[in-house]
Amino acid sequence: xxxxxxxxxxxxxFFVLSACSNSKIDERLVKKWTLVKVDxxxxxxxxxxxxxxxxxxxxxxxxxxxxxxxxxxxxxxxDLEGKWLSTQYEDKIDLFLFYGPxxxxxxxFNITKVEGNDMTMRISxxxxxxxxx
Numbered sequence: 001x002x003x004x005x006x007x008x009x010x011x012x013x014f015f016v017l018s019a020c021s022n023s024k025i026d027e028r029l030v031k032k033w034t035l036v037k038v039d040x041x042x043x044x045x046x047x048x049x050x051x052x053x054x055x056x057x058x059x060x061x062x063x064x065x066x067x068x069x070x071x072x073x074x075x076x077x078x079d080l081e082g083k084w085l086s087t088q089y090e091d092k093i094d095l096f097l098f099y100g101p102x103x104x105x106x107x108x109f110n111i112t113k114v115e116g117n118d119m120t121m122r123i124s125x126x127x128x129x130x131x132x133x
Contacts, residue, residue: 025062026086026093028114031132032057039127048075056097056130058084064097068107086111095121 035054038045046052054077056066064084070076082099093111098104113120117132 025060026088026114027060029058029086029093029095029111029119030060031117033119033130034133035128036131037129039129050077053077066097080107092122 033056035051037051038049041049050069054067056064058064062083062085064082066080067077068080070078080097080099082097082103084098085096087094093114095109095111097107109121109123111119112122119130121128121130
């Protein structure tokens with residue numbers, strides 16, 4: 001009886017483990033997204049904002065390459081590479097980017113809209129508009 005219970009526990013453990021590791025990615029996000037506009041800023045700020053140079057290349061194998069603002073100097077950019085995942089909510093999608101050695105650093109973005117080749121992220125009440133290329 002004890003052996004059957006142990007096998008039952010092992011079976012349950014592997015079932016839960018396989019269910020957790022079977023994450024599905026949001027296919028709408030699997031594209032190379034390039035920043036094309038930041039709400040409230042005109043074209044005179046395009047270079048500082050990184051228009052057409054900020055990007056996220058989200059791949060189907062859950063890896064990514066990208067360029068984002070350097071947290072120490074918001075007018076400089078850093079290149080990122082690592083793993084990504086997303087979580088769908090009713091009114092938004094959370095995009096998690098894990099980067100750096102052993103993907104110990106992370107950034108979380110709130111995506112408020114994904115339609116075709118257009119995506120909008122909201123960061124500190126400012127909308128960042130991306131286009132897939």
